Amino acid sequence: MIFAAILAGGIGNRMGNTKKPKQYLLLGEKPIIIHTIEKFFVNNKIEKIVVPCSNNWVNHTNDLIRQYIGETEKIVVIKGGNTRNESIMRAVDYLETNYSIDDNNKIITHDAVRPFISHRILEENIKYSKIHDACDTVIPATDTIVNSSNGEFIDSIPNRNKLFQGQTPQSFSLKKLKKLYNELSDDEKETLTDAANIFIKKGEKVFLINGEPLNIKITYTHDLKLANAILKEDLL
Structure with missing residues (x-):
């Protein structure tokens, strides 16, 4: 079975002075998180969508899903963790508790604030x-990347032809993801930037899937303005 985890635990500090986390801000006529969940909800290959979010926003998230998508057993909202990877692991724990998990089960993890994921990417x-x-x-x-250890002077300029910008989804063997995560030390877990890094730290290969420039992450105020422009002009 294929499962999905829509990660909605962020508080959106970089969005500026807002009264709610960025995933709950309106994009067009619907909250950002609803646009994102809908992309997964309509895919009939996905068995269950788990939405880990801040405990204070669980009820609100459920209310939004009922309002915009309707009553459905395909989506469940759970309390997330203190970090991105803790939230993923809580989603994994939920799935292990409620399903018979084997080596064939996969989990697709995605940012709640990437609402323009295409059908092709999924x-x-x-x-x-x-x-x-x-x-x-x-x-x-597309831009030259510079490496600086002190933030004042350039140490090196890597070959751009070998550099990529990470997006989401990131997709994993569910059982192996949990196994490798549990093998990491506490110090290793603290340095994780995303779930793919769990596999890298354990010497495992991570396959690259071509993303798209429009698969943007809404982080700052100008990102939301761009997203509204994309939606308005139907550039997808």
């Missing part, structure tokens, strides 16, 4: 997660 994550234990959605780096 389908390729489903396809290649059946072949590879870990997949990451990326786009080629």
